[in-house]
Amino acid sequence: MGFTEKQEALVNASYEAFKQNLPGNSVLFYSFILEKAPAAKGMFSFLKDSDGVPQNNPSLQAHAEKVFGMVRDSAAQLRATGTVVLADASLGSVHVQKGVLDPHFVVVKEALLKTLKEAAGATWSDEVSIAWEVAYDGLSAAIKKAMS
Numbered sequence: 001m002g003f004t005e006k007q008e009a010l011v012n013a014s015y016e017a018f019k020q021n022l023p024g025n026s027v028l029f030y031s032f033i034l035e036k037a038p039a040a041k042g043m044f045s046f047l048k049d050s051d052g053v054p055q056n057n058p059s060l061q062a063h064a065e066k067v068f069g070m071v072r073d074s075a076a077q078l079r080a081t082g083t084v085v086l087a088d089a090s091l092g093s094v095h096v097q098k099g100v101l102d103p104h105f106v107v108v109k110e111a112l113l114k115t116l117k118e119a120a121g122a123t124w125s126d127e128v129s130i131a132w133e134v135a136y137d138g139l140s141a142a143i144k145k146a147m148s
Helices: 005-020 022-036 038-043 058-081 091-097 102-123 126-147
Strands: none
Touching: 005 022, 005 058, 005 102, 005 126, 022 038, 022 058, 022 102, 038 102, 058 102, 058 126, 091 126, 102 126
C-alpha cells in the first residue's frame, strides 16, 4: 500500500504544529541530536563553535525548517508518485563532504520524531509517527542514493 492522503494530512498538520514554535522546536531538535551523537556538532556550521545549542540562531532555525520541510515534501511526493526525488541535487555531495554516515540518519530520524511528538502534544499518535517515519525513510533513501 502506498502513502495515503490521510498520512500526508497527518504530516502536514504536525508540521504546522512544529512551525508554530520554530525557535524552540529547532533548539529541541538539535539538542536531541547532540544528546545522541555529540560528535555530530562539528557537522553543523551553526553549532561548531558554540557551547551547546544556541538560542534564537537564524541559521539553526532555517536548517531545522529545511529538514522538516523536506520530509513534509517527501510525504507529498510519496503520495503523488510513490517515490522521493531530491529537489536539490547537491544534497548528496554536501552530506558526503560533512562525513554523514548511515548511523547519522538514524539519529536525525529519532530527533525529528521526538521533536514532532513534543510539538504535536495531544495530537501525536502512532499513526502520525508512522507517517513521518515513512516520509523520512523515503527522503533518507534518496539522499543516500545521491551520496553514492
